Amino acid sequence: xxxxxxxxxxxxxxxxxxxxxxxxxxxxxxxxxxxxxxxxxxxxxxxxxxxxxxxxxxxxxxxxxxxxxxxxxxxxxxxxxxxxxxxxxxxxxxxxxxxxxxxxxxxxxxxxxxxxxxxxxxxxxxxxxxxxxxxxxxxxxxxxxxxxxxxxxxxxxxxxxxxxxxxxxxxxxxxxxxxxxxxxxxxxxxxxxxxxxxxxxxxxxxxxxxxxxxxxxxxxxxxxxxxxxxxxxxxxxxxxxxxxxxxxxxxxxxxxxxxxxxxxxxxxxxxxxxxxxxxxxxxxxxxxxxxxxxxxxxxxxxxxxxxxxxxxxxxxxxxxxxxxxxxxxxxxxxxxxxxxxxxxxxxxxxxxxxxxxxxxxxxxxxxxxxxxxxxxxxxxxxxxxxxxxxxxxxxxxxxxxxxxxxxxxxxxxxxxxxxxxxxxxxxxxxxxxxxxxxxxxxxxxxxxxxxxxxxxxxxxxxxxxxxxxxxxxxxxxxxxxxxxxxxxxxxxxxxxxxxx
Amino acid sequence: xxxxxxxxxxxxxxxxxxxxxxxxxxxxxxxxxxxxxxxxxxxxxxxxxxxxxxxxxxxxxxxxxxxxxxxxxxxxxxxxxxxxxxxxxxxxxxxxxxxxxxxxxxxxxxxxxxxxxxxxxxxxxxxxxxxxxxxxxxxxxxxxxxxxxxxxxxxxxxxxxxxxxxxxxxxxxxxxxxxxxxxxxxxxxxxxxxxxxxxxxxxxxxxxxxxxxxxxxxxxxxxxxxxxxxxxxxxxxxxxxxxxxxxxxxxxxxxxxxxxxxxxxxxxxxxxxxxxxxxxxxxxxxxxxxxxxxxxxxxxxxxxxxxxxxxxxxxxxxxxxxxxxxxxxxxxxxxxxxxxxxxxxxxxxxxxxxxxxxxxxxxxxxxxxxxxxxxxxxxxxxxxxxxxxxxxxxxxxxxxxxxxxxxxxxxxxxxxxxx
Numbered sequence: 001x002x003x004x005x006x007x008x009x010x011x012x013x014x015x016x017x018x019x020x021x022x023x024x025x026x027x028x029x030x031x032x033x034x035x036x037x038x039x040x041x042x043x044x045x046x047x048x049x050x051x052x053x054x055x056x057x058x059x060x061x062x063x064x065x066x067x068x069x070x071x072x073x074x075x076x077x078x079x080x081x082x083x084x085x086x087x088x089x090x091x092x093x094x095x096x097x098x099x100x101x102x103x104x105x106x107x108x109x110x111x112x113x114x115x116x117x118x119x120x121x122x123x124x125x126x127x128x129x130x131x132x133x134x135x136x137x138x139x140x141x142x143x144x145x146x147x148x149x150x151x152x153x154x155x156x157x158x159x160x161x162x163x164x165x166x167x168x169x170x171x172x173x174x175x176x177x178x179x180x181x182x183x184x185x186x187x188x189x190x191x192x193x194x195x196x197x198x199x200x201x202x203x204x205x206x207x208x209x210x211x212x213x214x215x216x217x218x219x220x221x222x223x224x225x226x227x228x229x230x231x232x233x234x235x236x237x238x239x240x241x242x243x244x245x246x247x248x249x250x251x252x253x254x255x256x257x258x259x260x261x262x263x264x265x266x267x268x269x270x271x272x273x274x275x276x277x278x279x280x281x282x283x284x285x286x287x288x289x290x291x292x293x294x295x296x297x298x299x300x301x302x303x304x305x306x307x308x309x310x311x312x313x314x315x316x317x318x319x320x321x322x323x324x325x326x327x328x329x330x331x332x333x334x335x336x337x338x339x340x341x342x343x344x345x346x347x348x349x350x351x352x353x354x355x356x357x358x359x360x361x362x363x364x365x366x367x368x369x370x371x372x373x374x375x376x377x378x379x380x381x382x383x384x385x386x387x388x389x390x391x392x393x394x395x396x397x398x399x400x401x402x403x404x405x406x407x408x409x410x411x412x413x414x415x416x417x418x419x420x421x422x423x424x425x426x427x428x429x430x431x432x433x434x435x436x437x438x439x440x441x442x443x444x445x446x447x448x449x450x451x452x453x454x455x456x457x458x459x460x461x462x463x464x465x466x467x468x469x470x471x472x473x474x475x476x477x478x479x480x481x482x483x484x485x486x487x488x489x490x491x492x493x494x495x496x497x498x499x500x
Numbered sequence: 501x502x503x504x505x506x507x508x509x510x511x512x513x514x515x516x517x518x519x520x521x522x523x524x525x526x527x528x529x530x531x532x533x534x535x536x537x538x539x540x541x542x543x544x545x546x547x548x549x550x551x552x553x554x555x556x557x558x559x560x561x562x563x564x565x566x567x568x569x570x571x572x573x574x575x576x577x578x579x580x581x582x583x584x585x586x587x588x589x590x591x592x593x594x595x596x597x598x599x600x601x602x603x604x605x606x607x608x609x610x611x612x613x614x615x616x617x618x619x620x621x622x623x624x625x626x627x628x629x630x631x632x633x634x635x636x637x638x639x640x641x642x643x644x645x646x647x648x649x650x651x652x653x654x655x656x657x658x659x660x661x662x663x664x665x666x667x668x669x670x671x672x673x674x675x676x677x678x679x680x681x682x683x684x685x686x687x688x689x690x691x692x693x694x695x696x697x698x699x700x701x702x703x704x705x706x707x708x709x710x711x712x713x714x715x716x717x718x719x720x721x722x723x724x725x726x727x728x729x730x731x732x733x734x735x736x737x738x739x740x741x742x743x744x745x746x747x748x749x750x751x752x753x754x755x756x757x758x759x760x761x762x763x764x765x766x767x768x769x770x771x772x773x774x775x776x777x778x779x780x781x782x783x784x785x786x787x788x789x790x791x792x793x794x795x796x797x798x799x800x801x802x803x804x805x806x807x808x809x810x811x812x813x814x815x816x817x818x819x820x821x822x823x824x825x826x827x828x829x830x831x832x833x834x835x836x837x838x839x840x841x842x843x844x845x846x847x848x849x850x851x852x853x854x855x856x857x858x859x860x861x862x863x864x865x866x867x868x869x870x871x872x873x874x875x876x877x878x879x880x881x882x883x884x885x886x887x888x889x890x891x892x893x894x895x896x897x898x899x900x901x902x903x904x905x906x907x908x909x910x911x912x913x914x915x916x917x918x919x
Contacts, residue, residue, distance in 0.1 A: 245766075295718075296631045322626045324634070400599070404606040411603035416585035419535060456624040462646045476653050481636035485723030488636050489653035493678050 002044055002182035002201055003484035009180060010203030014040035015379075016372055017198055017207035019185050019221055021045070022053035023161065023358055024350045025213035026168035027365035032372060033175035036380040040207070041169070041177060042200060044184035046483050047438045047446065048169050049162035051215050053358070054446070055294070055326025057239055057272050057280050059253055060157035061356035062099060064116075068123050071336040075360035075367075077124060080155055082362040090167040091391030092159060093275040099156035099253040100136060102311055106148035108259055116151055128153045142249045142314050156253050158275050161358050162446050170435040171389040175382060179436055182484075185214075188224040194346050195225055209346045209375050211368065216291040216329040218337075218351035227344040230337055230351060234291045235328045237269075237283030238300035243454050246319040247277040249312060256311045269304045271312060276452070281308050281315065283326070294325045321454050328354035338364055340371065348372060392430040392448055396422035417467070418460040420453020428464060432471045439468050442482040465489075505531040507819045508598050508611040510586055510764065513541020514805050515796020516617030517569035518812030519819070523615070524576045526820035531609060532573075532580040533600060539573070539580060540566035541619055542642065543805065545649045548670050550697070554806035565805060589614060589768055595791060613791045613819035616765055616779075617812060620797040623757040625719075628662075630752075632718040637725030641667035641755040648674060656751030660728050661685045662716045664692040664699070666803060666890075668755025673702035675753075682708050683749055686730055688715040688737045691864055693755075693890050695803055715739060719752060728752055758801045768792060775840045776800035782829055782845040783855045783899075784818035785811055790827065793819045800842050800858065803892055810856060810894075811842075818850075825849065828906055835873070835913025837862045839889055846910065852899035859894075861887035861914055870895075873911045874902060887914065 016032055018025045021043030029041045045051070060083050063076035087094035103112065112130060119125040131139075133147045169179055180202065188210075189197035198205050212221045222228040255270035269282040282304045301323060309315050331337060331352035341347040348371050350364065357364075373379050395403055395413050407414035412426030431447035432439055441457075441464055444450060450464050451457030457464070465488055469476045477491045507523040509516045512534030520532045538544060543551070546562025553559060556568070573580070584602040595612045622640035630638075639647070639655055645667065647655040657680055661668045664687040672682045685703060690713050692699055703710050711730075717739045718729035727748045731739040760778040762770070771780045771788040778799040779787040785795050795815035796808040828848035834841045839860040846852060859870070870882045870893075879902055887893065904910075 292722075295633050298629060298631055301629075317629075320626060321624070395601075400606045403601060407601070407603070407605045414601050414603040414605060415583060416535070416601060419585070422585070422587070455621045456626065458622050458624060458640045458643050461643060462651055466651065476651060481723075483723045486636040487724050489647055489651075489655050490657055491654060493648060493652050493654055 001184055002046070004182050005201050007203040009040070009183065009200060009205050012040060012203070012205045013207070014038045014178075014205060015208045015376055016040070016211060017042065017205060017209070018211045018213055020213035020215055021048040021165070021169060021179065021181070022051060022213065022215050023049065023165045023168070023361045024353050024364065025211070026165045026172065027361045028211055028213060028350065028368045029172035029177045029179070030168045030175070031365040031369035033172045033177045034369070034382055034385045035373060036382045037376065039172065039177035040205065041172070041179045042183040042185060043179070043181050046182050046440060047443050048179075048181070048436065049165035049446070051292070052326050052328060052354070053165045054162040055324055056161050056355070056358060057283060058158050058161045058274060058358070059272055060094070060159055061359045062128065062153035062155045063123070063125050063356070064101070064119055064128055064151060064153050066123065071338060072356060072360065073123065075336070075363045076356055078363035079360040080157070083157055083159070086362045087159060087164070089387045090164065090171055090389045092164050092167045094157055094159045095275055096155065096157040097252045097273060099153040099255075100140065101151040101153070102136065102143065102147045102254060102256050103149055103259070104146055105259050109149045112149070112151065125153075127155050140250050140252060140254070142312055143254065144311060144313055158253065158272055159358070160275050164358075166436065166447060167389055167391070171387070173435040174389065175385050181436075181438070185221060185224065190226040190344055193344055195344060209348065209372060211348045211350060211372065213350045215353065216327055218329065218349065222349060222351070225341065225344045225347045227341040227347055227349075229342050230331045232329050232331060232352065234288050234293070235330060235354075236286050236288045236293055236325050237328060238296050238304070238323055238325045239280050239282035240301055240304070240320045240323040241274075242279040242281070242319040243321050244277045246279050246315070247273060249279065249314050254311050256307065268307050271308050271315065276449070278321075279315075281305065288327065291327060293327060296323050296325050300325075322456060330354045336360070336364070338367065340375070346375065348375070392427055392434065395424045395427060417463050418450035418453065420455050421449045423448055423450040425467060428467050429471065432468065439472055440480045440482050441465060441468065441488065444468065503607070503609045505529045505609065505611045507613050507615060507816070508533065508596070508609055509615040509617055509816075510598070511541065511617035511619060511796070511798070512536070512539040512580060512582070513617060513619050513796065514543055514566065514569065514808045515619070515798070515812040516541070516615070517566070517573055518809040519615045519617055519795055519816035520578050521569060521572050521576060522813040522816030523820040524578050526817055528820035530578050531611070532578060533584050533586055533598065534580060534582045535585055537583045539570050539582065545642075545645050546670070547649050548674065551805050554804060555809060569809070586764060589764055591768065613793060613822040615793040615795060615815050615819050616762070616798050617796050617815075618761040618764060618798045620758040620760045620801055622754070623759060625752070625754055628754070628756045630716055630719060632720055632729075633722055635719065635721035635723055635725045637721070637751045638719060639751065639753050641665070641671045641753050644671055644751070644753050645674070648678065654678060654680065656680050656753065658683065658749050659751035659753055660716065660747055660749045661753045661755065663687060663755035663757070664694050664710060665755035665757065666694040666698050668753065669694045669698040669702040671753055671755070672708050673706055676706050676708065683747060684709040684711055686711045686714045686716060688713065688733050691888070695890060716752060717744060720746075725750055725752055758797065760798045760801060762798060765792070765794065765798070770794075773844055775834060776842060780844040781842060782827065782847040782850075783843045783852065784847060784850055785815035785843070786818060786822075786827070786847070790824065791822055800840055803890060807858065807892065807894060814856065830904065830906060830908050830910065832910045832912065835871075835911040837865060837868075837914035838912050841912050846899060846904070848904060848906065852904070855897045855899050857895050857897055857912070858892055859912060860889050860892050862889065864888045865914060865916055867918060868914050868916045871913050871915050872897070873913070874904065874908050879910070883917075
């Protein structure tokens with residue numbers, strides 16, 4: 001539960017209340033902001049994308065492992081195809097880097113070729129093909145020479161998952177939606193099959209309809225709405241991130257498929273070259289009883305690295321700069337739930353969203369938009385809707401001329417604060433002035449990346465803390481890493497009698 | 501050319517300052533580029549004493565030590581660009597182009613020789629494979645020191661220190677003096693990593709326990725750090741399962757190693773030595789790329805600032821006289837029991853009369869001798885009562901007295917003489 005308790009939202013009557021500030025909630029908020037309706041998104045954490053949406057590998061999947069009949073399959077090709085345009089509109093880096101599923105067993109090539117044909121003609125995964133081991137090595141010279149063939153999925157992409165979530169939410173806010181962080185739903189009043197009241201730690205709100213996009217907690221929300229017909233069984237996964245120096249080893253997404261030891265769940269993990277130029281290795285998949293079990297364990301990393309070194313022998317644990325754990329929110333059926341309430345009529349569940357939920361989000365949001373507008377019984381278009389979000393400039397990626405122009409306008413762009421990622425003070429201040437201000441060290445880090453490099457904030461975290469304190473006009477000891485309890489410093493040393 | 505200097509020094513810490521001062525004394529035109537807003541580098545936050553014992557035979561604080569060089573730097577009228585970030589260095593036909601960004605915009609400076617005095621960074625929690633949650637309150641010692649000494653802010657009330665490197669020991673004392681309870685210093689190795697004098701002055705004098713062969717394996721706390729798990733390690737420094745004990749604390753301070761910062765060097769294809777993690781250099785601190793020099797903690801991690809200044813001066817002197825003439829380099833190799841060795845090459849076309857050599861032993865050794873060989877023949881030996889990896893040894897060698905040629909290969913090894 002968030003520490004804050006006030007009445008900031010007391011009495012609000014939004015047309016749509018979205019519960020959850022992950023990729024699902026944020027993308028739905030943005031699509032609904034095309035309409036002239038009152039949208040409120042609540043998120044219990046101090047920032048967006050704090051759970052599964054900020055703790056995954058950022059792969060935009062091709063859908064090669066999905067078959068007709070599931071909602072995952074229904075949305076994946078649509079979602080994947082939308083990525084180029086959506087990311088362009090929202091000013092988010094996206095690259096179609098392609099994926100290789102690599103095989104050591106030459107005897108399986110005819111079988112797998114048949115499988116890819118089936119995928120092509122029946123499941124409509126049309127661009128996938130089987131390539132030879134030699135061709136694979138030509139495209140990715142640092143892969144193991146032992147591979148006999150691979151499935152190439154050129155539609156696979158990579159994106160910064162929390163960057164996209166924040167961009168969606170910011171664009172929604174710019175178009176009139178309201179996003180409330182540190183706001184948790186604590187109960188609902190359901191009368192005659194309708195939700196009439198929703199209580200939060202910031203007051204009671206009276207929405208016309210509710211969208212349940214609460215991730216691992218979507219079953220709790222469904223229960224409060226008197227409409228629980230599914231269960232979530234959390235499954236954690238850990239990813240490692242390498243130094244950008246290792247990023248040059250490969251440029252795509254890769255995984256190894258070992259036919260002899262094929263296990264149940266999708267996840268032996270893979271290697272992915274991120275949009276930022278690091279390699280991301282993982283995730284594994286471990287059932288857990290804890291919905292917020294974000295701890296990492298050495299076994300996860302050892303297991304994943306042992307496996308992924310078979311794909312790329314140059315991979316080394318020594319190149320790791322950080323690792324993190326996310327918790328997936330699958331249902332027992334392992335498929336999405338995207339439907340109106342079964343007993344309660346004014347709720348839409350967007351639940352059971354796990355991999356490939358990031359890929360499907362743009363398409364799911366469009367469908368939920370339609371469902372919600374229909375449920376509201378007619379709405380007018382938002383005449384001032386602007387689909388374009390202007391991103392914060394990335395000084396490090398600019399030419400000298402562009403940089404010079406930026407610095408001339410604002411000298412803060414010439415003051416480099418994060419040496420590893422080359423992030424300027426100007427970018428940090430831009431992040432603090434962005435439509436959804438999250439004035440914490442992690443909030444700034446997620447938006448413009450200081451501290452994401454090889455020194456992991458060793459040099460820049462005190463500087464970023466100071467910039468935030470100056471922005472907030474508050475003492476340094478008031479600045480937090482993330483949540484309210486994540487104190488960074490405890491106030492002045494003995495020699496000082498005030499905080500500054 | 502208005503933006504031309506004979507020597508450009510990157511980094512305004514003790515190495516860069518010494519290099520710039522020396523190059524200027526050799527009559528070169530010099531520009532120093534510093535990322536931060538003030539000169540002095542890490543010394544700015546090292547308010548404890550003990551600096552300068554070798555060089556000045558005085559016990560100075562970090563800022564005092566830096567001040568001596570900054571005063572000389574200023575009196576020589578050397579130009580410094582502060583709050584200026586080098587984005588890239590390009591090799592040109594005549595020398596180098598240094599591209600920089602600062603609050604006034606983008607500029608390019610050219611030079612005949614460039615000195616990389618970029619210092620080092622700290623190894624982080626994840627690089628030593630600490631697991632668990634990601635709360636606030638996990639700091640590298642240098643970051644905690646910045647908060648305490650530069651920003652005047654307390655980063656901890658009750659802390660555990662992992663690693664017995666010098667900064668960790670210094671911070672144990674510093675935080676104790678500020679009223680923080682330092683529960684103990686834990687070291688995975690069976691022997692301390694810091695200087696002996698720091699073990700006495702920073703831990704023993706304050707009754708702070710030092711626990712050897714123990715490491716932090718896990719951290720707890722969703723928001724601020726709440727506790728750490730300490731495990732015993734085996735002889736390979738791997739944690740022994742089920743030896744974990746939970747220690748409640750609000751901060752974990754890490755002093756688990758320093759890594760020379762050589763991203764600029766790597767981008768120029770300078771060869772790095774896996775032993776020092778700094779550039780392979782000759783006796784004049786010149787790297788494998790002619791005209792590119794390296795000194796201080798970017799060259800190899802030093803435990804005394806006096807040696808940092810010394811290598812800065814070597815680099816400054818050589819860079820000022822850099823004339824693009826062909827080198828005749830031969831390798832200087834690490835042999836048995838040698839952890840790191842600088843220089844890694846000798847330039848036969850330069851003065852080999854007084855070559856400063858720095859080395860560390862692979863492990864603690866008693867009653868041993870340093871054996872310097874050329875091929876199979878012994879050049880000279882030097883006896884040591886004991887050698888410890890945390891304490892870098894230095895010596896001056898007159899290589900000019902030996903008959904060295906391009907086929908010579910020098911090896912430094914350490915032999916235990918017994919008893």
